[in-house]
Amino acid sequence: MQVITVTNSTAEKASAPLSSNGAPVSSNATAPDTYRVLPWIIDFLKPYKMKVFAAIVFLFIGSLAWLSLGQGVKLMVDEGFIADNADRLNQIILFIVGITIISASAVFCRFYLMTWLGERVSADIRLRVYSHLLTLSPAFFASQRTGEVISRFTADSTLIQSVVGSSLSMALRSAVTVIGGIVMMGFTSVKLTGLVLLAVPLVLGPVAFFGNKVRRLSRESQDRVGDLGAHIDETLHEIHTVQAYTHESQDKAAFAERVESVMSVAKGRIKYRALLIATVMFLSISAIAFVTWVGAQDVMSGSISAGELSAFMFYAVMVAGAVATISEVFSEIQRASGATERLIELSQAPVDIVQLASPEQLTGKTQGALSVSELVFAYPADINSHVINHLSVDIQPGERVALVGPSGAGKSTLFELLLRFYQPKSGSISLDGIDIANLSLHHLRQQYALVPQESVIFASSVFENVRYGRIDATEEEVKQACIAAKADEFIVDFPEGYNTYLGERGVRLSGGQKQRIAIARAILADRPVLLLDEATSALDAVSEVKVKQALETLMAERTTLIIAHRLATVINADRILVLDKGQLVASGTHNQLMQSNELYREFASLQLLTEQPE
Known part of the structure; x- marks a missing residue:
């Protein structure tokens, strides 16, 4: 049979290295390389390629319109001011106004489309990651903090939205302006353009150096913010316990420590980002000042006209501004790159429950016959400690079976394995004669009704x-x-x-x-199989009587497994299974077990003492 999901074995998970918070890190879920971030984002843009194309077209129209203003400046100086031609000056002004209208219209369309794409991509990323999380087993969430996951959904996806909707658009527009400006400068003066190009490596060097540091620190900053969110989620959800044990001051101190940790990383990120912007601005303006001095010498020698120098300086200023914008936006994109890596990790977390490409189906009405054969299981966090150890038991359709035993005997774990929340190391569980591993998870879980403790x-x-x-x-x-x-x-x-x-x-x-x-x-x-995990534990005496009457109706003609710690719950069971350390040590009715099993006698005696005052 063909398997459609590839999983790591439980043993592999247990031997995986631990992350900074102690959670196991899958070898398949390591931090993605930066080069994978852009293709991942592009994958979300593909369904909206017409809008992306339109946004790029308007971006080029707007950028080229602004670049054409340089020619308007040249004409205004040479054919207007110097030629002292008022009519020609009026025509040039109208030309500039027309270009401005075209550019402004293109900016409106580009801004609308790019902002919409940013919102849409962010929403699609959240949908994909959330849908994937719903397929992961409890083993994944046992190693993750809920607040950390929520932080990735909120802060990280919002940052991506900002970059796609705004920063990326600014970067593309500035890139077009730089390329177009250099081309127009080349038409104006090859000599001066050559001098400008000599300064480009001086500007790009700091962008690459500081940008890499900003990306690394941004990733670390997002991780610290996630830890902060996890702490908030935990303390506010358990506020009753926090206040009951007067633990407010300790939680404030722990929270303050995490806040300062966020600030510590943020200071490094802000420092490098500020250095990046300041260095680029200094180098760009210095280069412009030098080129202006050389150009002024050429004007005085008659090599170029005043209008040509004015147009060249217009383009030079535009290019310098565009480079400064790119350097500023580049740090934002690097920061978003770190956030995207965290979301990619979530979206690519391996699904560890195997499903078949063509699963079997339960035919007809489900009878509820359960068969557990040589079942062995250990939680991924402690692979060498078997919670279920070679357990075998058969349960007939409609039978009412109680599970008793000390804490840690494997009772709740057996429920989780019946529902396939975890993958056993060996052995099998069958429902109506079909191995539950051959059923789809959706179809299997529709056979159970669960009432947890x-x-x-x-x-x-x-x-x-x-x-x-x-x-x-x-x-x-x-x-x-x-x-x-x-x-x-x-x-x-x-x-x-x-x-x-x-x-x-x-x-x-x-x-x-x-x-x-x-x-x-x-x-x-x-549903045909009922799983009751001490379903009356939180009831008062009057409510318990009423609910037991309801449960009697519910259990009729259904296979029922009851985890019980109260004697009154198990006495009326058809059969009682006594579990200890993941093994079945005894099976029978209450009277039979009282005579034959010491562990059950001890359990029953303690429960009788507990329930006698009632």
Whole structure:
């Protein structure tokens, strides 16, 4: 079978070098060379090639119109002032005004098109990077800080937008002005033009030297800003814990340290950029002053006319200004190059979950038979520590199975492997007799309804949260699911009922209310395999009774796996699997295990002691 995604093995990831923040760096995701940045940007411009072509045409029209003004200056001096011809002067002035109108119109069109392209490219980059991130497994996000990723989406993409929409346009226009100005100077005086060209290497040398340093420091600066964003994201999302433990002063100090780190790198970048601009301006103006002196000598000797020298100086000033603009914009482009490299890294992060080009399909109604065979798994961060160790178990369609065991026994990890969030080292998992590695991820995950221990609530309304797993559900179906989950009784008390905005991470809900929303989501999804990760842990006694009634309805005729730490949850299971250190150590009903397994007896005794006061 043909594989459409190429992955690194888990072992390769574990042995990969670590970045500065301790995250593993894939060999396929190293920082791209600068020469790859421009082709990457051009790839986003290809769908809009007609607009790019139009912008370039208007750029040339505007630049050539400005260059033609030099001839107007020459005519004004030679045929107007010196010839003392008022009529001819009036004609020349009208010519200059006409050229100015043409140039201004071209500038409007160029500016509009380039700014639009900058916004469009930035939006397309965000879409591509975000779409790619959604395909990456939790292993990638375990090694990345959310704030760092968000920084790349915001600061880095905005910088690219500024460069494509403005700086790149200025650089191209200035480049045309430099080339055109030198050509026009050549027509005016070959001697003076030759002197100007001798100064070009003096100007380009600092551009190349300082520009490279600006690019390197800009990349480092963006990394530091990303670290700053990660710290803000972490502390503000966990503000309850920060304030509860009076950790504000320590977080302020840590934040101040990161801010100063950003400033330290920024100072170096600003210094080199200022040196670049100042050096280019000094060399350019010095060259113009020298050439002007030589030209004045030629005018006095009669080699050239005053009008020709005026036109030459007009072009020289234009070229010098264009070179200064290029030097300033070049540092911006180098800075954007560093930002682009960071976005390329995200967009090219390797997808580590293999999918087949032609995946198999579950035919007919999914029965929910699960088979785990010799499963071995270790997290990439610690490849030598097996969380699941040669685990084998068969679960029948419609069977209700409870997973118990100490913390770290591999219960939650087994759920993640069933959903293919990670790739096992060896062994297999089958659903209805088909290896889940041969199914598409989308089709596989549509067979599971998950109720996690920490219920996930999105910053939207009750309606949108409940139908998250079934977006085509009607409002009536949503309400029926909430009634079954015993959530309707508190939802109707909200000011806007089912249209109530629940806030970021469901801050307007209690822990028990969050879990009932999550259970309603699973009820509405109506999927053949149900994964419950201690789904009643955050409920009070009254709510727990109600939700257990809802779960009984939900679990009917569904294969159900329950991670349980409370005895009341597991007693009614068809079978209890006792896990320890990633291995299955016992299997049976509650009464059977109480008689045959010491680990389960210890677990049950502790739970009985815990639950007795209730």
